[in-house]
Structure formats: structure tokens, C-alpha cells
Amino acid sequence: MNEIPWYRVDLTDDPAGARRQLELQARFERLFLERGTPQNVAMYSTGLMGDAEVFRVYFSPATQEHFADFLRDIGSEACPRPMDVRGFLVGPAPAVMREILGYAPRTD
Numbered sequence: 685m686n687e688i689p690w691y692r693v694d695l696t697d698d699p700a701g702a703r704r705q706l707e708l709q710a711r712f713e714r715l716f717l718e719r720g721t722p723q724n725v726a727m728y729s730t731g732l733m734g735d736a737e738v739f740r741v742y743f744s745p746a747t748q749e750h751f752a753d754f755l756r757d758i759g760s761e762a763c764p765r766p767m768d769v770r771g772f773l774v775g776p777a778p779a780v781m782r783e784i785l786g787y788a789p790r791t792d
Contacts (some may be wrong), residue, residue, distance in 0.1 A: 689762035691743040691755050701739055705729070708741060708758055713774045715751050722750050726775025726784050730768050741773065742766045744784045 693708065695701035712727050724746035730739055742763075747755060769789045775781045782788055 687764055688745040689748075690745055690765050691747060691760040692763045692766070693741050693758055693760050695739045695741065697739045705739065705741060709773050711754065711758075712743075712751070715754055716774055719750060721776060722746065723776045723780055724784060725750050726781045727773040728766065728769045728775075728781070728785065728789075729771040729773050730766075740766070740768070742769060744775070746784075 695704050709727065716722070716725060724744060726744045726747075728742040728744075730741075743751075743755065743760060765786060767787075769785060771789065772778055772781045775784070
């Protein structure tokens with residue numbers, strides 16, 4: 685069975701990666717608000733900068749439908765549903781973000 689792809693961007697876990705994450709988050713949030721806060725669109729992260737060598741941000745599958753240009757512009761790549769999410773960055777209410785993700789993120 686083919687799963688609907690998610691999208692991700694890998695960032696370095698250093699000051700340059702942190703700046704890029706903040707830029708991506710600000711752009712995504714602006715689009716999210718401008719387009720009426722679509723309930724199935726969300727941005728997640730693997731945790732906090734400093735947790736690992738690679739910091740990832742993920743975008744839910746519906747992001748392609750609503751923000752395809754954004755995903756292309758930031759160089760995202762399709763990936764399976766992430767299993768390492770630890771943070772909700774931008775999206776609808778946390779309960780909806782958990783539903784989109786399909787599980788409750790780790791908090792440890």
C-alpha cells in the first residue's frame with residue numbers, strides 16, 4: 685500500500701540551521717494564516733535544536749495541495765509519515781495536529 689507522502693526539510697543543528705528553521709516557520713505561518721488556516725495543514729519538528737546533528741521539519745500531506753510552491757521553493761522532499769516528531773510548530777489546534785500525525789509525539 686502506498687502511503688500519501690509527507691514532506692521534510694533537513695537542517696543542520698547549528699546557528700545557521702536555527703535561522704533557517706525560524707525563516708521556514710515564519711513563512712509557513714504567514715501562508716497558513718493568509719489562506720484561512722486550513723485544518724489539515726501543519727508543520728512539525730523532530731524536537732529542539734541541539735538534540736541531534738540533523739534537525740528536521742515536517743509538513744503534513746495536505747501541505748502539497750495548499751502550498752505546493754512553498755514546498756518546492758524550500759527544497760522539501762517527500763517522505764513517509766514521520767515517527768520522530770516531538771514538536772508542533774504551526775497548524776490547527778494541538779488535538780487536530782495529533783490527529784493529522786496519527787499519534788501523540790514523544791515528550792521526553
